[in-house]
Amino acid sequence: MSVITLMTDFGIKDGNVGVMKGVIWGICPTAQISDLSHMIQAQNIREAAYVFARSVPYFPKGSIHVVVVDPGVGTNRRPMAAQIGDWFYVGPDNGTVTGLLERAEQSGWQTDFVELNRVEYWLKDISYVFHGRDIFSPVAAHLANGVSLHELGTPFNDPVRLQLPKPEQTKDGWRGEVTHIDHFGNISTNIRVEHLGDAIGQKENIVVRLNGIEINGMVNTFGERSVGEIIALIGSTGNLGIALVNGNAAAKLSVKPGDEIFIISDPKGLREAPPRRSEGGRDL
Amino acid sequence: MSVITLMTDFGIKDGNVGVMKGVIWGICPTAQISDLSHMIQAQNIREAAYVFARSVPYFPKGSIHVVVVDPGVGTNRRPMAAQIGDWFYVGPDNGTVTGLLERAEQSGWQTDFVELNRVEYWLKDISYVFHGRDIFSPVAAHLANGVSLHELGTPFNDPVRLQLPKPEQTKDGWRGEVTHIDHFGNISTNIRVEHLGDAIGQKENIVVRLNGIEINGMVNTFGERSVGEIIALIGSTGNLGIALVNGNAAAKLSVKPGDEIFIISDPKGLREAPPRRSEGGRDL
Amino acid sequence: MSVITLMTDFGIKDGNVGVMKGVIWGICPTAQISDLSHMIQAQNIREAAYVFARSVPYFPKGSIHVVVVDPGVGTNRRPMAAQIGDWFYVGPDNGTVTGLLERAEQSGWQTDFVELNRVEYWLKDISYVFHGRDIFSPVAAHLANGVSLHELGTPFNDPVRLQLPKPEQTKDGWRGEVTHIDHFGNISTNIRVEHLGDAIGQKENIVVRLNGIEINGMVNTFGERSVGEIIALIGSTGNLGIALVNGNAAAKLSVKPGDEIFIISDPKGLREAPPRRSEGGRDL
Numbered sequence: 001m002s003v004i005t006l007m008t009d010f011g012i013k014d015g016n017v018g019v020m021k022g023v024i025w026g027i028c029p030t031a032q033i034s035d036l037s038h039m040i041q042a043q044n045i046r047e048a049a050y051v052f053a054r055s056v057p058y059f060p061k062g063s064i065h066v067v068v069v070d071p072g073v074g075t076n077r078r079p080m081a082a083q084i085g086d087w088f089y090v091g092p093d094n095g096t097v098t099g100l101l102e103r104a105e106q107s108g109w110q111t112d113f114v115e116l117n118r119v120e121y122w123l124k125d126i127s128y129v130f131h132g133r134d135i136f137s138p139v140a141a142h143l144a145n146g147v148s149l150h151e152l153g154t155p156f157n158d159p160v161r162l163q164l165p166k167p168e169q170t171k172d173g174w175r176g177e178v179t180h181i182d183h184f185g186n187i188s189t190n191i192r193v194e195h196l197g198d199a200i201g202q203k204e205n206i207v208v209r210l211n212g213i214e215i216n217g218m219v220n221t222f223g224e225r226s227v228g229e230i231i232a233l234i235g236s237t238g239n240l241g242i243a244l245v246n247g248n249a250a251a252k253l254s255v256k257p258g259d260e261i262f263i264i265s266d267p268k269g270l271r272e273a274p275p276r277r278s279e280g281g282r283d284l
Numbered sequence: 285m286s287v288i289t290l291m292t293d294f295g296i297k298d299g300n301v302g303v304m305k306g307v308i309w310g311i312c313p314t315a316q317i318s319d320l321s322h323m324i325q326a327q328n329i330r331e332a333a334y335v336f337a338r339s340v341p342y343f344p345k346g347s348i349h350v351v352v353v354d355p356g357v358g359t360n361r362r363p364m365a366a367q368i369g370d371w372f373y374v375g376p377d378n379g380t381v382t383g384l385l386e387r388a389e390q391s392g393w394q395t396d397f398v399e400l401n402r403v404e405y406w407l408k409d410i411s412y413v414f415h416g417r418d419i420f421s422p423v424a425a426h427l428a429n430g431v432s433l434h435e436l437g438t439p440f441n442d443p444v445r446l447q448l449p450k451p452e453q454t455k456d457g458w459r460g461e462v463t464h465i466d467h468f469g470n471i472s473t474n475i476r477v478e479h480l481g482d483a484i485g486q487k488e489n490i491v492v493r494l495n496g497i498e499i500n501g502m503v504n505t506f507g508e509r510s511v512g513e514i515i516a517l518i519g520s521t522g523n524l525g526i527a528l529v530n531g532n533a534a535a536k537l538s539v540k541p542g543d544e545i546f547i548i549s550d551p552k553g554l555r556e557a558p559p560r561r562s563e564g565g566r567d568l
Numbered sequence: 569m570s571v572i573t574l575m576t577d578f579g580i581k582d583g584n585v586g587v588m589k590g591v592i593w594g595i596c597p598t599a600q601i602s603d604l605s606h607m608i609q610a611q612n613i614r615e616a617a618y619v620f621a622r623s624v625p626y627f628p629k630g631s632i633h634v635v636v637v638d639p640g641v642g643t644n645r646r647p648m649a650a651q652i653g654d655w656f657y658v659g660p661d662n663g664t665v666t667g668l669l670e671r672a673e674q675s676g677w678q679t680d681f682v683e684l685n686r687v688e689y690w691l692k693d694i695s696y697v698f699h700g701r702d703i704f705s706p707v708a709a710h711l712a713n714g715v716s717l718h719e720l721g722t723p724f725n726d727p728v729r730l731q732l733p734k735p736e737q738t739k740d741g742w743r744g745e746v747t748h749i750d751h752f753g754n755i756s757t758n759i760r761v762e763h764l765g766d767a768i769g770q771k772e773n774i775v776v777r778l779n780g781i782e783i784n785g786m787v788n789t790f791g792e793r794s795v796g797e798i799i800a801l802i803g804s805t806g807n808l809g810i811a812l813v814n815g816n817a818a819a820k821l822s823v824k825p826g827d828e829i830f831i832i833s834d835p836k837g838l839r840e841a842p843p844r845r846s847e848g849g850r851d852l
Contacts, residue, residue: 302605
């Protein structure tokens with residue numbers, strides 16, 4: 001019984017996501033299909049890459065992840081399937097896999113890429129504008145049925161990669177960027193718990209600055225502060241986050257993706273251990 | 285393993301769609317259930333009919349489609365189940381099936397309609413206001429379990445039909461209507477690729493007019509033009525569409541369903557082959 | 569084949585709900601998972617309790633309901649699993665189960681509560697901020713696999729309960745409160761059909777007052793009145809509701825949860841039978 005997820009910028013009102021499920025079940029009737037998100041901002045590949053990288057590791061080995069945020073549909077951008085570690089990606093070769101690829105390289109996971117070109121695994125009629133339905137869903141379903149990656153197309157090894165911003169060390173800490181604003185208005189950044197090194201053991205000494213405000217000391221969770229306070233904490237996938245207890249931090253602070261954020265801490269703690277990703281949460 | 289889809293105007297916040305799934309799984313535990321849309325505009329049967337007609341053909345044979353956009357719930361409108369071609373409909377007899385019925389007639393598919401009145405296939409207590417839960421979900425689940433259409437009620441042959449607008453030929457092309465605005469703001473119309481006949485081979489000569497603007501030449505896909513340009517193209521189900529590359533065409537052009545649109549083309553090409561629907565995309 | 573539902577205030581854009589499904593399928597690959605709602609207002613436990621109580625009874629016996637509206641995540645609020653009648657709850661001990669517990673007590677259903685503390689049924693790494701993923705989803709999956717409630721933690725018998733407002737009898741009827749506004753703008757209240765007793769047989773004599781307006785007579789369903797009329801009726805789970813035919817009553821009347829509502833009726837009918845919940849809709 002295979003798991004397939006769908007992530008798109010299609011929204012939820014037009015039936016297109018349902019149609020993809022219909023196509024999948026027509027080929028692989030037992031697939032367990034989950035939506036990941038269909039509210040990715042239109043054409044925002046970077047947001048898709050962010051949600052993809054942090055979500056996929058929680059899915060079972062062998063799960064197949066279809067992502068269709070695809071401004072280049074119908075042009076000569078490559079349709080692609082890939083194995084990255086224990087999981088499969090199916091979608092356009094447009095950089096969506098960048099974040100997970102970085103993690104694969106840090107963790108020594110295997111990767112394998114094919115350009116989809118075996119039309120016998122696609123729908124018979126291919127539109128110019130909906131490859132999610134015509135190519136990617138049927139390919140995912142055939143993968144779920146046990147067709148191997150290399151039967152689906154021609155191997156290649158230069159997938160498109162996004163230039164994701166990296167935190168930079170400063171004299172007293174790190175400069176990072178806001179990467180995502182979630183449904184609650186919580187702010188995620190690209191500074192990770194590993195950047196903080198031993199300093200994380202003395203949360204009360206850490207200072208965070210963004211958009212003209214300064215947060216003194218970090219906390220572990222929301223309930224440690226009163227409703228209405230701005231807090232800094234490590235989010236559920238290890239990234240530095242800023243939140244407003246029971247409120248919308250991004251709205252209150254007028255923060256948006258790309259804004260810069262500084263973290264200032266005990267220089268000793270910050271400069272020791274090189275940043276390295278934990279395997280946090282992957283093992284059940 | 286049967287596929288059941290759900291389409292409603294219920295929205296996604298109140299739990300009512302989940303409840304329908306609970307009722308279905310109580311009767312048919314193995315059903316594969318997909319949402320089609322729950323964001324149909326309240327009471328907008330025409331929008332439901334549009335999404336229904338273009339989505340259903342991508343689902344496996346025997347799939348069951350529950351649609352509850354039902355302003356007449358609890359009155360004497362007929363509850364109905366139908367077989368249309370290879371698929372089943374369960375919902376009110378209010379015209380939702382019109383578009384798919386037209387396609388069935390053009391394609392020579394079988395159709396069969398019953399008025400639901402066998403209460404042993406319903407929940408025990410029937411509310412006046414939620415037949416989606418009390419009648420349509422249990423009926424769909426029993427269909428999925430193999431109960432035949434004719435066990436569920438009394439056959440009839442005059443389902444309610446909507447008056448869907450048809451394109452009209454003009455001296456130099458066709459006059460049609462906007463039928464749908466999607467999540468991206470892409471505009472769909474009732475003019476189909478078949479209306480264009482051979483003219484579709486010379487896309488650069490086609491002119492489209494709507495709401496005071498003129499689009500010269502059609503394209504195959506978004507990536508052929510620059511970000512911010514208005515384009516005309518054939519959408520994924522064969523209808524003429526208007527889009528703004530990486531933007532919202534409907535907002536920019538202030539277009540809404542019902543607005544008129546003109547297509548002007550080589551008269552020779554336009555007047556030849558009579559409009560006829562393709563079977564596009566149905567075969568896997 | 570077990571049914572698991574998910575209800576949260578996470579919204580649908582960030583992938584967190586999908587991640588919970590990934591965790592569940594990693595442990596229980598055959599689980600049938602349904603969303604109940606992910607649009608509960610942020611931190612609004614009362615709204616979660618309302619949707620929970622009215623939705624769960626429509627799910628099959630043994631179904632497992634994960635609810636994560638959890639402002640106290642990471643603090644010392646208890647993580648909990650419970651059996652209430654034929655169904656299971658997994659989530660924080662914060663009052664979400666209050667409405668269903670009241671119904672259990674009125675109906676004589678069994679209840680059983682455990683504080684989750686057997687970490688072998690959790691993910692290996694537990695974040696401070698996402699127990700829905702790290703604790704509640706894996707526990708639900710193990711329950712679906714047949715692990716018994718008492719293997720998951722330590723029994724207790726004092727779950728947190730919300731103070732839900734109760735209708736009060738007046739000299740000529742009842743005073744209640746608005747409990748929920750649905751997607752359509754329909755208004756639900758805590759006055760139930762059982763409060764009306766025999767008076768419900770003479771709907772035309774009942775008067776409803778809220779926010780300065782008076783509705784004379786109740787109806788069974790929307791289609792009995794013209795588009796644009798305000799109506800009072802019994803909703804699909806037995807509560808008094810107010811609606812605007814084909815419109816948004818809450819917007820038109822500027823009504824919000826907590827607003828008071830009065831129902832005036834034949835005093836004889838109203839004061840007879842003590843309020844008692846029907847088993848409406850539970851039996852298939």
